[in-house]
Amino acid sequence: MSEKYKNKTLAEIINIEQAKNLLNKNLRKGDRGLLDYRDIKIETGTIKKAFGSATVNLGDTVVVAGVNFELGTPFIDTPNNAILLVEGEILPTASVEAEAGPPDEHEIEISRVIDRGIRESGMINFEKYVIIPGETVIKIFVDFNIINDDGNIIDAANLAAVAALATAEIPKVEYIREHIDEVNNINIKEIPRESFKVEEIPIANTIGIFDGKVLVDPDAAEEEVVDTLITFTHLSTGEICSVQLLKGGLTYEEVFKTLDVAYQKNLELREILKNNGISL
Amino acid sequence: MSNNFKRIDGRTPDQLRPYKIRAGILKNADGSAEIKLGKNWIVVGVYGPKEHFPKFEALQDRAILFCRYHMAPYSTTERKSPKPSRREIELSKVIRSALEEAVILERFPEMSIDIYIEVLQAEGSTRVASITAASVALAEAGIPMKDMVVGCSAGKVNGKIVLDIGETEDKEGEADLPIAIMPNLKKVVLLQMDGKLTHEEFKEAFEMALKGALELYEEQKRALKDLIEKMKELEGESNE
Amino acid sequence: MNRNEKIVIPGEGIGNIHYKGREEGFIYKIKRGVSVSTHLGVANISNKRIDIIPYKYIYVPKIGDYVIGFIVGYAPNGWIVEIGSYVKGFLPANDVIKNEKFDPKKVDLDKYLKLGDLVGAIIQDVNKFSNILLTINSSKENINTKHLGKLTNYFIIKVHTTKLPRIIGKKGSMIKIIKKKIDGDIIIAQNGVILYKGSYENFKLLKSILQIIIKYTYASGLTGKIAEMLGIKLNETYENGINDKGVEKDE
Numbered sequence: 001m002s003e004k005y006k007n008k009t010l011a012e013i014i015n016i017e018q019a020k021n022l023l024n025k026n027l028r029k030g031d032r033g034l035l036d037y038r039d040i041k042i043e044t045g046t047i048k049k050a051f052g053s054a055t056v057n058l059g060d061t062v063v064v065a066g067v068n069f070e071l072g073t074p075f076i077d078t079p080n081n082a083i084l085l086v087e088g089e090i091l092p093t094a095s096v097e098a099e100a101g102p103p104d105e106h107e108i109e110i111s112r113v114i115d116r117g118i119r120e121s122g123m124i125n126f127e128k129y130v131i132i133p134g135e136t137v138i139k140i141f142v143d144f145n146i147i148n149d150d151g152n153i154i155d156a157a158n159l160a161a162v163a164a165l166a167t168a169e170i171p172k173v174e175y176i177r178e179h180i181d182e183v184n185n186i187n188i189k190e191i192p193r194e195s196f197k198v199e200e201i202p203i204a205n206t207i208g209i210f211d212g213k214v215l216v217d218p219d220a221a222e223e224e225v226v227d228t229l230i231t232f233t234h235l236s237t238g239e240i241c242s243v244q245l246l247k248g249g250l251t252y253e254e255v256f257k258t259l260d261v262a263y264q265k266n267l268e269l270r271e272i273l274k275n276n277g278i279s280l
Numbered sequence: 281m282s283n284n285f286k287r288i289d290g291r292t293p294d295q296l297r298p299y300k301i302r303a304g305i306l307k308n309a310d311g312s313a314e315i316k317l318g319k320n321w322i323v324v325g326v327y328g329p330k331e332h333f334p335k336f337e338a339l340q341d342r343a344i345l346f347c348r349y350h351m352a353p354y355s356t357t358e359r360k361s362p363k364p365s366r367r368e369i370e371l372s373k374v375i376r377s378a379l380e381e382a383v384i385l386e387r388f389p390e391m392s393i394d395i396y397i398e399v400l401q402a403e404g405s406t407r408v409a410s411i412t413a414a415s416v417a418l419a420e421a422g423i424p425m426k427d428m429v430v431g432c433s434a435g436k437v438n439g440k441i442v443l444d445i446g447e448t449e450d451k452e453g454e455a456d457l458p459i460a461i462m463p464n465l466k467k468v469v470l471l472q473m474d475g476k477l478t479h480e481e482f483k484e485a486f487e488m489a490l491k492g493a494l495e496l497y498e499e500q501k502r503a504l505k506d507l508i509e510k511m512k513e514l515e516g517e518s519n520e
Numbered sequence: 521m522n523r524n525e526k527i528v529i530p531g532e533g534i535g536n537i538h539y540k541g542r543e544e545g546f547i548y549k550i551k552r553g554v555s556v557s558t559h560l561g562v563a564n565i566s567n568k569r570i571d572i573i574p575y576k577y578i579y580v581p582k583i584g585d586y587v588i589g590f591i592v593g594y595a596p597n598g599w600i601v602e603i604g605s606y607v608k609g610f611l612p613a614n615d616v617i618k619n620e621k622f623d624p625k626k627v628d629l630d631k632y633l634k635l636g637d638l639v640g641a642i643i644q645d646v647n648k649f650s651n652i653l654l655t656i657n658s659s660k661e662n663i664n665t666k667h668l669g670k671l672t673n674y675f676i677i678k679v680h681t682t683k684l685p686r687i688i689g690k691k692g693s694m695i696k697i698i699k700k701k702i703d704g705d706i707i708i709a710q711n712g713v714i715l716y717k718g719s720y721e722n723f724k725l726l727k728s729i730l731q732i733i734i735k736y737t738y739a740s741g742l743t744g745k746i747a748e749m750l751g752i753k754l755n756e757t758y759e760n761g762i763n764d765k766g767v768e769k770d771e
Contacts (some may be wrong), residue, residue: 105369106373108373238478240479241471243473245469245472251468252468387578388606423578424530424558424559426558501529512739
């Protein structure tokens with residue numbers, strides 16, 4: 001298939017061909033095993049202006065996530081719930097193909113997968129951040145940007161979003177309730193804050209299948225050559241809270257095979273988060 | 281106990297809503313189909329293959345599959361804005377990606393095949409119903425495929441794993457697992473889940489959705505084979 | 521429908537049988553010994569051979585096909601011809617202009633063929649990017665040279681290419697019956713364009729016959745029934761199967 005090289009640079013083509021040759025021999029760049037993640041570096045509080053933030057390096061993939069809080073009106077069908085908005089963008093700096101402009105379907109899919117993980121996991125107690133039911137609630141914004149894209153954006157962005165949320169500080173709900181009359185005149189950034197308590201930690205693990213072989217944490221070149229990409233998001237309880245088949249198809253058996261690998265790897269990433277001070 | 285379990289619409293846990301598929305319903309489209317699944321009413325039109333424009337975007341080794349999943353403003357209880365939402369963009373992508381596994385795109389270099397999915401009335405599990413109808417429309421268009429693609433959902437409602445999640449069940453339920461398969465090749469081509477499921481529940485729901493998909497596959501077959509059956513009865517009609 | 525016939529849909533297995541089908545094939549080989557139909561259609565399985573008559577398929581232009589189309593555009597060195605396929609055809613100027621040396625700067629293409637002109641042509645070449653090169657010159661015996669180049673004063677019918685084998689019939693039996701009933705010139709092109717030169721009454725009759733054939737494509741003994749309707753005795757027509765103007769036979 002020559003067409004996958006359309007719009008690719010020579011360096012990228014070489015990387016892709018190299019990845020294919022290596023995977024055929026069960027090898028990966030940097031002597032990585034099929035079930036090994038690249039090095040992960042998590043740093044929180046990297047953006048001082050946000051209420052919460054984190055920068056994650058997953059090999060050469062770099063993601064920055066920021067959390068912001070605002071006051072807003074709840075949705076009509078959920079008057080007793082705070083609002084969560086998760087949006088991600090691949091910045092034009094991220095790769096040759098990345099383009100500025102409104103999010104494309106790839107960016108939307110990634111954002112929605114991470115959104116579902118956070119939303120469905122019960123990570124956030126949405127009822128806790130209601131000021132006046134049906135009128136005023138806290139809007140929770142989680143924005144992430146891919147600064148450099150070397151594949152497996154979902155796992156990296158999920159770690160960044162989770163780390164930013166888990167270390168965020170939220171304006172005190174009690175304080176806002178007491179000062180609700182003057183709330184239009186005060187700057188939300190100046191309201192006294194408290195720790196944003198998360199109730200769960202969702203971990204996303206993306207699994208690739210190449211010629212029947214299961215591998216984790218595909219880099220950008222590997223993403224091009226694998227037949228299948230699937231993401232499972234797990235909770236601390238071992239339950240699954242989100243699944244997304246991103247590319248290709250898989251046999252019925254492979255569904256459960258990749259699920260098991262994702263579960264094992266979720267434990268590993270959970271441990272790394274814990275080592276960075278992020279746990280329940 | 282479980283035998284007495286009844287769902288909000290009176291179905292048993294492993295029962296599909298009433299369904300009906302019709303092929304070749306649109307006169308102008310190269311291929312078309314309609315599915316009714318419960319109150320879901322979805323129409324699909326296929327156009328192509330045709331020359332892809334702009335030309336520089338065309339692929340030299342295969343056709344480009346374009347897919348738009350779209351909900352009509354009146355399809356939901358609250359009016360939906362007609363402009364594509366993020367949800368619709370994501371669903372268009374996962375549906376296309378699933379159908380790409382089946383369509384033999386290599387036969388039509390430089391071409392594009394357009395699939396337009398219009399959800400006229402929505403009542404839960406629209407993405408899998410859409411995919412089921414879209415593959416019938418592609419077959420009706422005479423576009424070569426390795427296999428049909430058929431979708432079905434399962435989920436967890438009130439602690440129980442159930443088949444073919446309806447709208448209320450989706451809102452009130454604990455989990456939703458839509459899948460689509462190629463029934464002869466035994467491959468999963470769409471798999472999503474949101475909510476909370478243990479590994480055991482995931483397996484149970486997956487297997488239930490699989491069974492539901494195979495039942496709908498029989499309906500796809502019937503709808504397509506009917507087209508040919510209709511063209512065989514010359515004698516009956518010539519007497520009119 | 522006889523016992524060896526079976527309606528198939530895409531993905532339905534047809535086993536490891538020697539395949540005999542049109543176009544690029546209506547089967548897909550999954551692996552050794554396992555093949556499936558890629559189309560909705562009727563599979564005729566006999567003597568370890570299989571022939572699939574699809575309900576519909578996409579017409580893929582092939583070298584040697586006789587097609588009829590309209591001039592819809594100019595290129596510096598020829599004409600763009602709409603032939604009802606997924607891609608337009610190209611008819612080079614030097615194929616049409618033979619007596620003088622072709623010079624794109626001097627020659628007025630309109631003198632030869634204009635926008636909207638109907639032309640009959642043969643596909644000379646199809647490259648892998650689906651570019652179609654046409655010619656109006658043929659050395660083939662079975663192509664009537666009168667049907668090449670500009671065609672005027674014809675009634676036009678467009679049918680789906682999938683229906684052509686039925687309209688022509690086994691060894692040309694169906695079209696022969698039709699021609700027996702309808703005087704005048706009937707041209708069938710492989711892109712599904714059918715031309716008729718004759719009276720309007722006859723054209724209307726031709727159209728209604730074609731409609732019946734299209735509607736009952738899979739009726740068994742359709743040729744006999746059409747003959748009966750038109751009051752034609754069959755035994756004459758089955759003699760000497762004809763191959764109408766290069767159009768593929770039903771077998």
